[in-house]
Amino acid sequence: MSNESLILEESAPLDLRLSEAELAATREHVTAFVESVVDDAGAEGAVLGLSGGIDSTLTAHLAVEALGADRVHGLVMPSGVNTAGNMSDAERVARDLGIGYDVVDIDPIFDAFVEAFPEEDTGDRIDTDPLRTAAGNVRVRIRAVLNYFVANAENRVVLGTGNRSEALTGYYTKYGDQAVDCNPIGNLYKQQVRQLAAHVGVDDDLVTKTPSAEMWTGQTDETEMGLSYDTLDAILALHVDGPLSKSATVRQLDVTTEQVDRVVDLFERSAHKRAMPPAPDPLYR
């Protein structure tokens, strides 16, 4: 069955919304966390990539609350596959928050990587997998290098924008958007990210925007994963994080066995992304 038909079949996800009191406490908890990461590192402040998406927008808001606008720096890093709307939203976020930001066009850097790739017919295959994902990952890793360029040069920490739904499914680029110093919203499922964003006053059009990694033109998270975030979050919360068996999860959520299997498969196949690179046990000491 294709990913598209999986999306059409889903229904009745679990309501994971936090109460107003829990949202207020989470807001304080995350800002205290950001402050302590920066202090413990002896850093002057923080840097993060701004994409116009909800994860980076919420993280930027909370970082400004934690550190003050003058200690947060944004990098807007467009490439040919980003929509102009998302890039102007990213700049709007930086302006509204009053943080300093730079716009860095990553296409020339990306082109240099593609040119350096040791196969000749790259150009013909760049729009089909596996090269399409490989190329998208290069764009993501270029942004990580630029984040650390700024962090090293200005004594800042790199704020990640990963959430729990992405962490558990491995829906990120290894050593790309995962290459960060901390993940302030890393314990929130995607629907809680949206909810906290609304709670702190993020503009509604950003809260409800369709999530996209923008690794290639037209990419959306939910189509690629074959599940809506609401259904994904529900299966993660009840079965992967929670105690319910596969069959109890299917009954409880009115989802298909196939959908639960898909989430478990994403979780298991991405275990390597959540672990330190392994080495063999030492033979001699």
Ligand SMILES: Nc1ncnc2c1ncn2[C@@H]1O[C@H](COP(=O)(O)OP(=O)(O)OC[C@H]2O[C@@H]([n+]3cccc(C(=O)O)c3)[C@H](O)[C@@H]2O)[C@@H](O)[C@H]1O
């Ligand atoms: N079992 C294993 N043990 C150790 N290493 C293993 C491994 N399996 C793969 N690997 C390594 O991992 C590599 C594959 O991982 P990786 O390079 O990350 O690449 P991959 O997981 O194939 O692709 C990244 C995925 O994350 C999505 N993404 C990326 C960035 C941002 C966002 C977003 O939501 O904004 C989403 C993207 O759309 C795509 O689906 C392999 O090439 C190999 O080097």
Ligand SMILES: Nc1ncnc2c1ncn2[C@@H]1O[C@H](COP(=O)(O)OP(=O)(O)OP(=O)(O)O)[C@@H](O)[C@H]1O
């Ligand atoms: N064009 C870009 N410029 C700067 N940073 C970017 C860009 N694209 C992605 N990023 C960084 O990579 C992170 C991961 O992307 P991801 O799409 O998961 O999050 P998002 O765009 O903030 O939210 P959403 O998942 O809802 O689209 C972003 O939060 C941002 O920090």
Ligand SMILES: [Mg+2]
């Ligand atoms: Mg995005």
